[in-house]
Amino acid sequence: xxxxxxxxxxxxxxxxxxxxxxxxxxxxxxxxxxxxxxxxxxxxxxxxxxxxxxxxxxxxxxxxxxxxxxxxxxxxxxxxxxxxxxxxxxxxxxxxxxxxxxxxxxxxxxxxxxxx
Numbered sequence: 001x002x003x004x005x006x007x008x009x010x011x012x013x014x015x016x017x018x019x020x021x022x023x024x025x026x027x028x029x030x031x032x033x034x035x036x037x038x039x040x041x042x043x044x045x046x047x048x049x050x051x052x053x054x055x056x057x058x059x060x061x062x063x064x065x066x067x068x069x070x071x072x073x074x075x076x077x078x079x080x081x082x083x084x085x086x087x088x089x090x091x092x093x094x095x096x097x098x099x100x101x102x103x104x105x106x107x108x109x110x111x112x113x114x115x116x
Contacts, residue, residue, distance in 0.1 A: 040069050051081045054110070057090035063098040085113065 043050040051073060053066050063086070070084055084104045091099075091106050099106050107113050 038069050038072065040073060042073070048082045049079055050083045050085060052085040052087065054087045056088065057092070058086055058088045058095050058099075058106075059092045060094045060098050063095050063102060063104060066104065067102045087113070 041052040041054065043052060051070050053069070055062065058066075066084070066086060070081055074080055084102070085107065086099060086104055087107045087110050089108050091108070096106060
């Protein structure tokens with residue numbers, strides 16, 4: 001990991017600021033220099049806060065991205081989500097254990113979600 005950052009730092013030093021460098025930093029877990037939008041479904045019913053993401057497929061990195069979105073929302077609005085839901089017909093076999101570890105409920109169809 002350090003070797004990768006050293007290569008990007010050297011490239012950046014020689015060639016000036018580079019959009020590729022910024023995107024690599026965001027992938028490596030450091031905040032990007034440019035603000036960006038996030039998309040997140042927020043459901044509030046009877047005071048219960050549910051954060052949800054609907055996608056055609058979910059991979060292992062998508063689960064971690066969703067968890068970061070939830071953390072950002074909770075920090076920004078100073079309110080903890082009661083439930084974190086992912087609704088997708090295709091959830092990668094490697095993503096399911098990650099979702100369980102992060103406390104994310106997975107559903108293949110919106111009809112399966114229990115009514116509050």
